[in-house]
Amino acid sequence: AQKITQTQPGMFVQEKEAVTLDCTYDTSDPSYGLFWYKQPSSGEMIFLIYQGSYDQQNATEGRYSLNFQKARKSANLVISASQLGDSAMYFCAMSPLTQGGSEKLVFGKGTKLTVNP
Amino acid sequence: ETGVTQTPRHLVMGMTNKKSLKCEQHLGHNAMYWYKQSAKKPLELMFVYNFKEQTENNSVPSRFSPECPNSSHLFLHLHTLQPEDSALYLCASGNPGGYLSGANVLTFGAGSRLTVL
16 A cells, blocks of 8 residues: 655745755555645645656756655655745645556645745 | 636535536546545545546445546535535546556646535
């Protein structure tokens, strides 16, 4: 079974500073994908970044980067130059990458990020 | 319209009512998903439909009845619900294709917030 653990219920960061949101995972699948989603108060889950377990380099998307450490089973999200609009819930998720599978996502409990002006 | 649209955004119902949630995607995806988001719990996958066929039922009580008439529309029919069913119900769409196709990034709607009295 897969499991995602996000140990930080809430995080605070000053505007324009960087912040790291922690995520550890557990799986027995040989290939898997790791995702981060953002959920503002409006409710919609917004995809931020993806890392495949077979990828050699850490993923980056604009101000978002994923610090992937496979041996430690961690996939931390780094947000650089935080903005007020980054205040939201952030969810780490994973899915197995099995041929023909439905690739259902399993989510962590989330981290509430608050960016202070 | 683009993306994934869910209606209604808010719904209040009694335990004896029958109501339905609707989801529509305009992304040309093949699969659609229902997730339940309760307070302080991880998102829980409820159902998966791939090419209109149900491929996943995550032990959901029969008072929740999904319907997928085509790849663009997904419904969740609700009847004789319990107060503990109050939650945010999120619909998503994606293209699962197995690991050779890369990541299946789900696109979510804004959710339907259900309150059962």
